[in-house]
Amino acid sequence: MKILVTGGAGYVGSHCVRLLKSKGHDVWVYDNLLYGHREATDPARLIVGDLLDQPAIEKAMRDHAIEAVMHFAALCYVGESVTDPAKYYRNNVVGTLNLLDAMRACGVGKIVFSSTCATYGVPQQVPIPEDHPQNPISPYGFTKLAVEKALEDYRAAYGIGYAAPRYFNASGASLDGSIGEDHDPETHLIPLVLDVALGKRDHISIFGTDYPTPDGTCIRDYIHVEDLATAHLAAIEKVQPGEAIRVNLGTGVGASVRQVITACEEVTGKKIKTVEGPRRAGDPPELVANPQGALDALGWRAQHTSVKETVASAWAWHKAHPNGYAG
């Protein structure tokens, strides 16, 4: 398939691009490089462009006879989405409408869109099934839910098929150590803890120790980025024009903040200094996927279910690239 991958120079997108290519798909990346890295992808297959430039998206689709889209491009900082929601609605919602309208204009019939468990808000039930109510608690989550709704309406009216995988916490790095996570600023737990192990940060702050969980810290479902890639491959190959697939992508196994820190200590052999602090606004106590829906819909299940194994792949990359793609 000829696939346009928006955000393919970013963390999750770059891992998916590699897998798609290895399976023989003809892949073009469309990324404005705001947070993406030229080094994370093949420069000969990179179109530097913005989602807000609809004619440029259409040109990319026509120039390369695109048949399907994988859509990773988005702004993803939950905190910033609260202080500057306009930026998030414009980029994530208006940008995606431009992409969908370009697909209509060019006759592209299917898309896989990066949604998130943040669309569920504070869960009423854990593990979370796909039919759980979606009540986001941040503008970021609302932008993702708005796109899910638009996808469904575009499917019903115009026949565009879509898969909307809702990721839990993307983690880890490619198993050969060649690409990994490099966000600036970094806000995610695992890379921040590994920065402490590398001596780049003095300590990790634990955001809240009074949650109703066994050790008092938040529980998350850390899904390996290579597992996310295999799920996307399954989704793009499975979904057909006019169809809809909505699935959670998680391991089904949760790990607390303290458990992640312990895993990092075991993997790196370094003692991690921690500072216990207040809760971070908007953090639900526990987010864990019910993975059955993805198994039923895509025949997919996560292969990396040990957080220690996931941390080990992240550590291999961070150790080899202490300054990310900059060296």
Ligand SMILES: NC(=O)c1ccc[n+]([C@@H]2O[C@H](COP(=O)([O-])OP(=O)(O)OC[C@H]3O[C@@H](n4cnc5c(N)ncnc54)[C@H](O)[C@@H]3O)[C@@H](O)[C@H]2O)c1
């Ligand atoms: N990382 C996670 O834990 C996680 C969890 C759930 C969902 N997601 C979603 O998965 C997707 C990828 O996340 P990531 O962690 O790889 O983020 P990332 O920031 O590493 O990648 C996003 C990419 O999109 C590009 N981009 C952003 N706005 C653009 C625009 N207007 N035009 C063109 N390119 C643009 C950025 O330059 C970047 O390369 C996002 O949509 C995110 O919301 C991520």
Ligand SMILES: O=c1ccn([C@@H]2O[C@H](COP(=O)(O)OP(=O)(O)O[C@H]3O[C@H](CO)[C@@H](O)[C@H](O)[C@H]3O)[C@@H](O)[C@H]2O)c(=O)[nH]1
């Ligand atoms: O310095 C830190 C950073 C994080 N945490 C905690 O670690 C957990 C994981 O946090 P983080 O790595 O920031 O991920 P999330 O906030 O869970 O959000 C990620 O995962 C979501 C899905 O769960 C996606 O929607 C988001 O885009 C993605 O950033 C949370 O309980 C945080 O409170 C700390 O205690 N200290």
